[in-house]
Amino acid sequence: MRARFPLWAGRKLSPLGLAPAALGAWALAQGPERDPLQVGLVIAFLVLSLALHEVAHGWVALKRGDPTARDLGRLSLNPLVHIDPIWTVLVPLFMYWTQGFVFGGARPVPVDYHRLKHPLRDMALVAVAGPLTNLLLAAAFMLCFKASVVLLGNSVSDLQPRVMWGAMHFNALLFVFNLIPIPPLDGSRILAWLLPSGLRRAYVGLERVGMIAIVVLILGVPAFKVLVWAGIDATVELLDLITLRRW
Numbered sequence: 001m002r003a004r005f006p007l008w009a010g011r012k013l014s015p016l017g018l019a020p021a022a023l024g025a026w027a028l029a030q031g032p033e034r035d036p037l038q039v040g041l042v043i044a045f046l047v048l049s050l051a052l053h054e055v056a057h058g059w060v061a062l063k064r065g066d067p068t069a070r071d072l073g074r075l076s077l078n079p080l081v082h083i084d085p086i087w088t089v090l091v092p093l094f095m096y097w098t099q100g101f102v103f104g105g106a107r108p109v110p111v112d113y114h115r116l117k118h119p120l121r122d123m124a125l126v127a128v129a130g131p132l133t134n135l136l137l138a139a140a141f142m143l144c145f146k147a148s149v150v151l152l153g154n155s156v157s158d159l160q161p162r163v164m165w166g167a168m169h170f171n172a173l174l175f176v177f178n179l180i181p182i183p184p185l186d187g188s189r190i191l192a193w194l195l196p197s198g199l200r201r202a203y204v205g206l207e208r209v210g211m212i213a214i215v216v217l218i219l220g221v222p223a224f225k226v227l228v229w230a231g232i233d234a235t236v237e238l239l240d241l242i243t244l245r246r247w
Helices: 036-063 085-099 119-150 159-178 186-194 197-205 207-220 222-242
Strands: none
Touching: 036 119, 036 159, 119 159, 119 186, 119 222, 159 222, 186 197, 197 207, 207 222
């Protein structure tokens, strides 16, 4: 078993975002009038959301028999322990200044596939925990947005609602993007569990080139971005529905 899944040693990236201004989505790169305070607050909530995403992976792994993340101090809400110098800092800055959108990743929480009680199924459970955490956070930020406008009487153009909306939108993006079934994104762990054994090994082996494929799709395939944003729009609509639409 160990020889068959050498790639599943916890390597996973959580994309920070995919927000070209041409798609008309809320993005940090849009408009000279953007408020630096708003940008800073949204980034702070985004970093916290990434930390919670990774902690969720580690916590479920712990419950399923693998204490690796706990033993390495990764079950922490301190964002600093989840920052990767290249994927969390250099790549997002480069993409922001050259492409106009933010893309990168948090430092992956290590998961030892072979210490899980039921490795294949449990790896899928570990994987889905991260995106579900972002979905719950998106719902919480949607509630905060509506409460700010309805209960506190703020205009939607005020700072607090704009920050809540931005944090909600980025968490919806993290939820959708991480469920894309391209290794090493979380969706690939779920699909690998569902695939017949004859296809699973070849599919998991795509992880070696998975991030390259993702970058190529983002930069070179407009239909891919359209599909991603369609998923985000559907998620936002669902969040609006479950938070009772207009209060």
